[in-house]
Amino acid sequence: MMLHIPEVLTNAEVAELRALIDAAPWVDGNETSGTQSALAKRNAQLPEGSPAAAQAGEAILDALERNPLFVAAALPQVVFPPLFNRYAGGEAFGLHVDNSIRQSRDGRTRIRSDLSATLFLTEPGDYDGGELVVEDTFGTHEVKLPAGDMILYPASSLHQVMPVSRGARVSSFFWIQSLVREDARRELLFQMDLAIQQLAGKVGAGAPELVSLTGAYHNLLRMWAET
Ligand code: NI
Numbered sequence: 001m002m003l004h005i006p007e008v009l010t011n012a013e014v015a016e017l018r019a020l021i022d023a024a025p026w027v028d029g030n031e032t033s034g035t036q037s038a039l040a041k042r043n044a045q046l047p048e049g050s051p052a053a054a055q056a057g058e059a060i061l062d063a064l065e066r067n068p069l070f071v072a073a074a075l076p077q078v079v080f081p082p083l084f085n086r087y088a089g090g091e092a093f094g095l096h097v098d099n100s101i102r103q104s105r106d107g108r109t110r111i112r113s114d115l116s117a118t119l120f121l122t123e124p125g126d127y128d129g130g131e132l133v134v135e136d137t138f139g140t141h142e143v144k145l146p147a148g149d150m151i152l153y154p155a156s157s158l159h160q161v162m163p164v165s166r167g168a169r170v171s172s173f174f175w176i177q178s179l180v181r182e183d184a185r186r187e188l189l190f191q192m193d194l195a196i197q198q199l200a201g202k203v204g205a206g207a208p209e210l211v212s213l214t215g216a217y218h219n220l221l222r223m224w225a226e227t
Pocket of ligand 1: 096097098159
């Protein structure tokens with residue numbers, strides 16, 4: 001499942017974050033790539049674990065915790081410390097699949113990447129190209145979102161970032177290990193959760209049928225969750 005999560009950050013939060021990271025030193029993006037990815041990747045990146053990346057990453061993790069749509073869809077167990085990249089002057093990232101296991105530079109976080117996320121930090125009108133193109137079983141999807149919006153997609157997907165021909169595209173990207181490893185199960189739980197919330201608005205959260213459905217949701221989650 002691909003999910004667009006709007007307004008993870010407000011415009012003011014994006015501006016603050018950009019001021020912080022734009023002023024920091026950037027390095028060649030291949031620092032974080034596997035060998036195969038490194039062949040396809042041309043961009044710049046904030047050094048992993050640098051003070052600016054750590055501070056900006058914390059702000060994003062806080063915003064994610066407060067975002068009910070993200071929590072319901074990702075069922076996050078561990079979110080990898082967010083990283084930051086910038087594409088300009090024709091830079092791109094060719095077709096690839098993200099590494100299955102990710103370890104942070106300090107060795108403190110090691111996750112299985114179930115979900116990949118890109119949080120856009122540049123308004124789409126400020127650059128040309130730079131679409132995130134994701135291939136899934138339903139075909140090819142081009143994603144270019146307003147600053148502050150995020151796309152969540154299965155980390156198993158083939159994807160690429162198209163060349164940026166004007167301006168610069170700055171984003172945060174990271175991975176999530178979910179409590180529910182399988183995409184199809186996670187999607188089913190998400191649909192059920194959304195339907196329960198919508199029903200609660202119509203019939204009241206205390207309706208016995210709704211209590212029963214909510215119980216079924218939790219019992220499925222209990223059955224499938226790995227903690
Ligand atoms: Ni990738």
